[in-house]
Amino acid sequence: MASERQHPRDTGTGISRRSLLGRTAAVAAGATALTTTAAGTASAAATRDVDVVIVGAGLAGLTAARDLVAAGKTVAVLEARGRVGGRVLNLSLANGGVTEGGGEFIGPTQDRIKALADSLGVATFTTYNTGNNLLYKDGKKTPYATDGVLGSVPPIDVAGLANAAIVQASLDDMAKTVPVDAPWTAAKAAEWDRQTFETWLRANAVVPSAKFLLDVACTSIFSAEPRELSLLFVLFYIAAAGNESNVGTLERLTETAGGAQESRFVGGSQQVPIKLAATLGDRVVLSAPVRSVAKSGSKYVVTADGVTVTAKKVVVAVPPPLAARISYDPLLPAARDQLTQRLPMASVGKAIAIYDTPFWRADGLNGQVVSDTGVVSSTFDNSPPDTSYGALMGFIEADEMRAYDAASEADVKAAVLKDYVTYFGAKAASPSSFVLQRWNNEAFTRGGPVSIAAPGVLTQYGPSLREPVGGIHWAGTETSIHWMGFMDGAVRSGERVAREVLAVL
């Protein structure tokens, strides 16, 4: 199993880790300090001097680098891992295929990740969505039809459906009043930020089956339980699931056709950051976790394992709780520091079982399950577009992920396959291979897919999300006003931070 995990190399376009890195044919196992300037001149010292140093080679950092380079600036991108992409990760399969361990879907109004992928020649294909969804509830399986126009309607009691519809409409209506660029200024921000989403749901989703549907929606969207979230944060997140001309809705977050899970990337989503990094050449330094950011005269000195970069401006493009683990001199303002103490990562993993064929399709199933039990309560058909093999992908989320953080991979696999057999029958018991990605256990993420906010955080600390501190600017999907938590938000944050830096450089 280990041989299938976390292959940083490209899986389809011939770009290798080596060519990505330029001249470093022999990359040391530890710190990798590239010694070329942005202009490509090699030197022996593990130091660089650039206009802008970027911390993190996820989509946010790489996009910022692209725009800064396009504007004629010199750039260095310091990445802690031995690969680019951050929370976007291709996993190579034993059968030669590829699947995604992190963010994988793209949908309507996610314009910026789409434009980026287009520019890099990474095509999309429609997420498999033919046939019935499956509801597994109270020990019973019920298939139900999907409908790309009106959305799917799970087969629960009429009272529950009616209640869920009212709750959904209420959330959308409230979300419409939340300014995505400043949710803390919403007219009812104080009221909504003093209670958990759970408190609100208990007062509004009063029919048990409706509460069940909303709970599943919550864990599916946030990989967090409703008790962990501020109602205001949930409303902001819903509002942010759109673009400048199209405010988000709960349905757009949860749906496949017409929603955030509509399409996927050919070759796996990590194609996008890998190809983007390739355009930056040896400006990207891998295996260089940043430890400190210190002002020195009019410049900043950014120290990573194995390499030190001086720059006029700094872009920190890592999740807030990890940004907190960098040492800053001078100290960050209290508001910024305390914000990063209050935006923990949610808890998520993905389990992908590979089969010779997507056998569930013959049973009229689209591979999408909603379940009230199991370690996996939400699945997708992750088979490749050519159907050369079948792949069932399951999310492990929130409490379920926490329960399996410390389990052996064999135990997780057994638990996941038990669920898959429950949902899809005996054939699911014997995959040809199985890959598992647990983001909580990743040194440079420690959770996922995104930071979450408990009550009080947005109203108290929200403005510090994006406010630069001297020459230090903040990026990452958590700073985006559209599609926070998604690849699109990451790209948008990179574009925004590049504009922000260029305006003051």
Add this chain to the structure above:
Amino acid sequence: MASERQHPRDTGTGISRRSLLGRTAAVAAGATALTTTAAGTASAAATRDVDVVIVGAGLAGLTAARDLVAAGKTVAVLEARGRVGGRVLNLSLANGGVTEGGGEFIGPTQDRIKALADSLGVATFTTYNTGNNLLYKDGKKTPYATDGVLGSVPPIDVAGLANAAIVQASLDDMAKTVPVDAPWTAAKAAEWDRQTFETWLRANAVVPSAKFLLDVACTSIFSAEPRELSLLFVLFYIAAAGNESNVGTLERLTETAGGAQESRFVGGSQQVPIKLAATLGDRVVLSAPVRSVAKSGSKYVVTADGVTVTAKKVVVAVPPPLAARISYDPLLPAARDQLTQRLPMASVGKAIAIYDTPFWRADGLNGQVVSDTGVVSSTFDNSPPDTSYGALMGFIEADEMRAYDAASEADVKAAVLKDYVTYFGAKAASPSSFVLQRWNNEAFTRGGPVSIAAPGVLTQYGPSLREPVGGIHWAGTETSIHWMGFMDGAVRSGERVAREVLAVL
């Protein structure tokens, strides 16, 4: 003003920073690497090898060191600051006196800090509590009598008093059912950990004046707003305000006579860690912020600025959000890491104005205010026992502290003195000196007085608070089952972690 702040040296017993550190007559401004073993043998290298390395020379770390040394173990204590005491800090005054910038009070059932102070010859004296309290509400000042037996009864409407009494009794009753060693196992843990304290207060403190009193109690106790706190966390904190034979109550947290503010330490509370550190000699290394904890064979290598220590066991005795900023190899379990992402420091400062005399006493006032407005809404008479001068101490808490985190000291002083004039009259406008301690702005605390827990944290992550990870053990007041958030909790955690380590060493 700057000259009066953060004097690490002893202010009354003749123990200087230099003698505290043993041989280091010339302590560098930067990293201070003492080079003596615990047995006192000097060497030239900034490395040590000991049985146990302790991160943090607050009361928790120092107490652990004392007990380990008493058991014959070799110890090194690495302290990030240039002083010991952590959140316990004496501030030297221009008039030669001393006042406290951090934890200062001690009360009934705080047995372990009392025993420690006794053993070090640090005496206590009763907090000034003669005369009337003052309620400032709706622009009106109302003095009211204190009563050491039954507690003080603020002059609000009868309906509010009745409501507040019921709420207080309810909180105490609920707290009694919370096991302090495992609050997540309380019968109603799930119910209480899915809502904010604010949500519960709004449902129960329905009379506005009662809600006001509870809000003030909340910010006074936690330096956090009710919306930031899990109800379960609040109940645990109340239950923890006692000892093994005496469960805590809300009143014990809030009261002066008979409560947590009953007494103070002669010479200032930092006398306790200063004298304790003196008994440890050059085992304590100052100005040595720990950056990494790495397992190497059967030992741990703990790397601080300027000094590296190898040890069989590690005790981390710093607040959880700061423990998160150390790099661990191997990685900590996800449960522990995500816990530290979810226990932010609250927001607190203290402002002390010094006058020639405690003039308010002549007006029949004890110096204790409860106010519905101002940057300072809670004050104490911090004058020395010999009344050689007067001192008014005000807490700046939660939203108020956040509003003044980035303000100039002059602006904070002006705002504080405006409040003091409102409460105590024109004489308060002209202190002979003024000292301010803002914990949110301290590099190695970044908030205070204690970590707080939002909904979902204790039930999801509570067991990781104290569970050792390999040879790494956790201390600090946040890990204490009695008097969490207080000096007593810190001492108890140090004693507990020493027992824990000795059992496996």
